[in-house]
Structures are given as structure tokens and as C-alpha cells.
Amino acid sequence: MISPTSECGCPPPAEPLKSKDFRSELKPIWCPGCGDYGVVTALYRALANIGRPPHEIAFISGIGCSSRIPGYTTAYGFNTVHGRALPVAQGIKMASPDLLVLVAGGDGDGFSIGGGHVPHAIRRNLDLTYIVMDNHIYGLTKGQLSPTTPRGAITSSSTHGSMEDPVNPLLYVLAYGAGFVAQGVPADMDGLTKMLEEAIRYPGFAFVNVQSPCVTFGDPDDQLKVQKTRMRKLAEMGHDPTNRLKAMDLAQEYSTSLYTGVFYRNPNPPPTYDSQIRARQRALQTHTTEGGE
């Protein structure tokens, strides 16, 4: 039922798949101009390049504007509860390791209500790709502080200005040892597509932070037009993505500089949790048979 997989879980497609094969008929609820349109489009392209048919993909999300994304694809989608997309996705991958498993959600989903799951997903290192659409605001509930809202920001729940420092998603996942860490912007669709494709191909936990602006409640300085002028491509800066400490250095500028591209890619990916499960199952099943039960 599921195609045989290569090391990265990505076989050459039997017949080339196109972006439109991954687009569902459901019309997005997102506001016109929302960054998430760019994310889903880049994802269609990346998945077409990868070539796994939609029914072999499980796409899991939490709650929030961005968490509607699985419904806009033809993959098996699971729009779960707020903050729990990662544990649900891990259960799916453990149960069915051949699936290509994608996880998506907003910054609130991933770094506030679900923040406690991120370190454990990283240290377990299942082969899945986690895309956070980071808009620095709670959009679906109409503009409250999010974990990545800058200090001082005026929002509907901080009319006197935020008194908290934001979480730094990039540094957070690097510190816990994620094997693949990247940041993209919808303003650079080619870069975003390539990065998502690389993340999916990485054999292990891969994290992509997409600076996906909220057109309705977001900071005017965060919008797509501004991104184009602010963004700096790591590749063009000569950043070596195998240098984790340098990646952490650059990640410290999360709030001030808009770096895009791959911050870190582990050149020697450790064994994934799912591969260890299979090895254990094989070993114990063989052992049982040999022992004559």
C-alpha cells in the first residue's frame, strides 16, 4: 500500500506529480494577503518535487489560523487540538513509519500551549517535519499577545504594551538539538519551497520557522513587502549550515535580523526513533521465533 522508501523516505515518483495534485478543493479561510497562502503554495511545490503520493502523507496540525493548512491539501489531514500536533504526529509516525509525516501550526500552538512538547519531539528524533507559521500574534482570536510578540507591542491583550520578552523559536530548537533548522519567508517562494523540500528530505526531526505575516493584526513592518527588503539569505552570506554554534549565533538575532535559509543541518544524522522501533521489533520478533515462543 505504501511505496518502498529510500533512506530519506522519498522514492522517485512513478509518474511526476504536480503541485495541483496536492491542492484540495477546500477554500482557505485565511484573510487576503495572509502569509500562509505562500506557505501552502510552497508546500504543494515541495511535495510535488518530493514525489510521494498524497495518500502516503499524513499532515497534522494544532489549532489556529495556520493549523487549518492540512485541509487545504489532498494528504490525510488531522486538525487536532491546540498545542498537541507534535505528540499526535509522533504516534502516527511510530504506528506507520513509512508515512511522510508533516506537522504544522502557529507560534502560539508550538511555543506557548504546546511548547512543552517541542524538546521531546526533538530529542526523540522521529523523522518528521515541523513547520511553524510564525506571525507574532494570535490571529484567530483577534490579535492577542503570542509567545513571539516583541516586547512593548500593543495588542488586544496588551493595550499598554507587552512586558515580556518573546521566545526565540530558532534558538529554542537549536538548543534542544534539532538536526535541521531553517527559516523562510513567503516573500521568497523559491527559497521557501527549496527549504521545505530539504526539511522533508532530512532523515530526522526537521524544523522550519516561516515568518508568515498576519495581514490583519500583525505589525506593518512584518508584511510581505517589507520582508523583501529586510531578508538576508544565509547561503549568500556564506553561512556554513553544518556549524551549529555559528547557527546559534545567527539565531540570536531572531528579533532583529530576518535571516532566511538553512541555519543548521546535521552532517551526520543520528538514527531516528522510528528506525530504532523497527530494529527493536525485528530483533525481538526474530528472537521470539528462534526461541520457539
Next chain:
Amino acid sequence: MLNDLIIGMAGSGGDGIVSAGESLMSASSHEGYYAILTKSFGSQIRGGESSCRLRVATVPVLNPGGALTVAVALNWEDFLRFGGELPTDGETVVIYEQKTGVAPDAVPLKVRPAIAIAVPIEDLAKKTAGTLLAKNNVILGLVAGWFGLGRQAILEGIRRKFGKKGAEVLQGNERAYAAGLAYADEHPVSQARRLAPSVSGKGRRRVTDGNELCAEAALFAGCKFFGGYPITPATEIMQHLQRDIWKHGGSLLQAEDEIAGIAAAVGASFAGQKAMTATSGPGLSLKTEVLGLASGVELPLVVVNVQRGGPSTGLPTKTEQADLFAAAFSAHGDTVRPILAPISVEDMFPITVEAFNIAEEFQTPVIVLSDQEIAQRKDIIDPIDSSHLKIVDRLRPTDQEMQPYLRFRFTDSGISPISHPGMKGGSYLAAGIEHNEHGDPTSNGTMHERMNDKRLNKLNPLKQRRDLFHIEGDPAAPIGVISWGGVAGVALEAVRTAQAQGLPVKLLVPKLLYPVAEEIYQEFFASLESCVVVEQSHQGQLHKIIRMWVDVPKRFTSFAKSGANPFSPAEIVRKIAQLATPPSRLTATATVPKVTVS
């Protein structure tokens, strides 16, 4: 000769009281007896007081029993701390440490025991083994000598246990045991208190508990995934499963928290595997939101909740039946989750299998309400007969049903074929948000009403599952007893005893607690003038839930106690006898208003 003997022992941590109980249990099993061993501790990790009680009999035992036949106290402070868990009466033989300095006619018990014997247990241990650690083997000798429990089997147990620790240690412990035996032989007590020889089953039976059987049953039922988090008294389910689940092609996740545990299990179920989680009260509270998700997206899931005393941390090591409300009602929105409860340790096996079957057939989370006693007490049981147990798998879509595929298709039964990732043509969106037949999000009131109808009505056939209700006694009897879970075994014995005394009483034990099977209760109530619901929760939660749904008898009373206050068969018999007397002699609380249900 006795066919049924109850021994209770208490001491400080390190006295080896529990270990002595386990030795007696193991010897009883070897000798072909049936037995139940319950252990009770303070909540310290090491040290503190500990106790155990062993009920050993020539026939299967239904519960840990009431007053002790034999009480062993290494010191009175620890013994008395267990209060109702180690009740004594005028028939009890009390053995206690001479060093406590208490005179036999002054033992600090409410009722003067039949016999009180002060034994120099410490001195015997020191003299023979050179260490106080051997006290428990002196006790084993005393018990074997006075009450007829397998002398040889206990000795073999000591040899197995200490054989690896070197000749010196082994010989010391053997001498301590022999000293206990000799002391008993030199100071005889009435022969009437000796256990009769066992009649059958030598070496065929096993010692097990509810948590172990739950894990075995889950694998039998085809469980391939467990996600959970350590919590007393449910942890052993995870520990047993992690040893073997891989051999069955499954996997297990000790998650970062209770929520992640159930969330991963829901994920595995979405991926097509039979999945479960296990927890206790505080964990059940944390899992509630994801339970609602499983109901909403109609995914099979088994949640075993091993009840302990609550609220909050409560009494983590003691049994209670106070999570029924939480299991039935702690979800937002209109959700109904089937709730099952085993009525004995042995019953944990078929009930767990049934939970998987119901979850799969009806595409719903199912909660199994075990309790600390069933989960952790040790029973000697006959081998489980699983030949009559069927295994149900979820309904899969046919190729035709996938053109196009409607995951939540409205059907007569309310059950829609379910695909899983990897099935071509079966892609759908599982969404906690309300959805239409296809799975697409909707906020339409009509669709919400229809989906609620679907999710709730599909469970109706469960209410006809008569096999999930244990009913015994004369159907025309005017007095009824209802009980459930771990307490049911006590009620069962009490009802049989009352019947033997000529009281016109019958018993109903629901193993399906929710949804409430109105018709089955109604039929049971038809002949009743009075009824008592016996359960271990302060509010009498089952009593209240039945009243919500069913037209109850005029005298529908509750006999409820908080956890850690065990029921004895005798007190339930007294309750039944009270119901047999005219209502005027009862207290006012016994009568409740009749509830009418449309």
C-alpha cells in the same frame, strides 16, 4: 478446619511484612489454594508503615474479606494505623511482638480478640539468623505451624528467594523459619483454626494482578500502541507492555506528559492501529481534551483509568471508585463515552478485550475504570480461558466506498467505514472542529445536530448488551443490591450469604456503566421494593447516575464510603437485613424522591 482464612500483618518498612505475604501467596499457589493478597503502604518511597492481608481458601475467593482470622502486629502503632484495612473481631487470633510490652488481655483493639499471643519474634530472629531482617521468616514459621499453610512450600519459597544470597544467608533464614515452626508446635492453639487441605489445582494456577492482566489482554486484543506517563497505580500496565509489545509489531511511548501520551495514542489510532493509554485520576483530568477529540473525530481508543483516592493527589496508593463522574462527564460538548469496569482481577482480561472491541466497532474512546485494588492486589487464578473471546476490528471502506470517500458518511448505524493514511482514495481531514460527512469544517447548526445524532446514537446498541451485566438471585426478589468494580466481589459474597440466611435479595453488577442501559435496570427494578447501591465513593456516584436515567424503586438507597475504607461482606449483609425490615424503622435518608424520566 477452615475453608477460608484471612491473615493480616503490619509492621514498619524493612520488617519484610509484604515480602512475608508474598511468600505465603506463592506457597498457597503451589499448594493449590485460591487467594487474594492486598498490600497497603504509607505513601513513602521507602520506610514508613506497611501491611498486607492474605485471604486464602479452598474455593475461589471473591474479595479480600472482612475481619481477620489471624492478625500479626510487629508493633501496635503501625498496625493500628491501618484501621479499617486490618479489622479484627472477637474471633481473631492475634500474634504480636513480645517486645511491645503489651499484656495479652490489654491489646489495643476495639473488640477483645479470641486469643492474643505475645511471641518473642525479634529474639527468635536474632538468635537463629543473627539479624532482625529474618523476622518475617519467623512469622512465616508461626503462621505455617499454627494455621496449616504449606510448611514445605514455604520452605521451598525461602530457598528460592535466598538461595542466590549465599549459604550463610540462606541457612540463617531457614533457621528463623524453623524457629517459628518450633515455637508454634510448642505453644499449640485451637486446631479449629487450621486451613483445610486444598482440593485441586496444585501448580496449575498463577499469581497475577489487574494491571498485568490488562497488559496481556491488550496484546491479545491486538493493541499495537501504548502512549502513557508513569502514575500510581497504573504504571505497571506500561511496564508490562513495554516488555512485549514490540514482539507483536507494536510500539510504546513513555511520553513527556499525560496529554502527549493520549495524543500519541490518538495519532496511532488515526494511522490505523489499535491504541491505548493508561492513567489514574489526575492523568484522566489532563487527558480530557484529547478524549473529546477522539470522540469528535470518531477514532477508536482505549483509556484505562486505575482509580485511586481523590481529589487531586488524594490517596495515590489506596483504592476508590470516585472517578465515575469524571469518566462520564468530564468532556465539553455532548459526548458519550462507553465506560466499562471489571468486577475482579480475573475479569480485567475480558473487560480489556471488550474495551478494544467496543472502541473498534463503534469508533469511540472507551474508558475502563479499574481501581487500585483490582490493579495491584494479587490473586491466585485459574488459567484465563480466552477461547470464547472474539476480536473486533474497525470497519474499513470498500473500494466502492472510496469513490468518493466520505469519512463521516451518515449510515443507519451511525458507523462509517474508516480509512487510514496509506490507503489510496481514502484521504480525509480528521478535524476536531465540527465537520460534514466529507470531513470539511462547518459551523452549520443543522450539520452539528446531525453529527451529534450520529455520534451519540451509534452507541445505543450497547444498552442492550446484557452480557455486560452480572445478575443473580431470584428475579422476583423484593430487595436489590447494585454494586460495581472492585467492590462488586464483596457485594456478591454478601448477597449469597444473605440468600443463605433466607433474605429475599438479588444482585445487579453493571460492567457497562455508561451509557446507562435503562431497560436492563428497569427490568431489575420491576420486582423491587427496595434497593441499595454499594460503592466506594463519598457521593455514591453510581447511585446518582442511575437516578439520572432510570425510574428507580421507592426505597433506592446508597451505601457509600470513601476510598481506603474497605467494605466487609458482613456489613453489606446487615444493610440487606435492614432493607428487609419495614421502612418506618429506617432512617430518613433511606428514602429518596422518585425520579421520572421521559
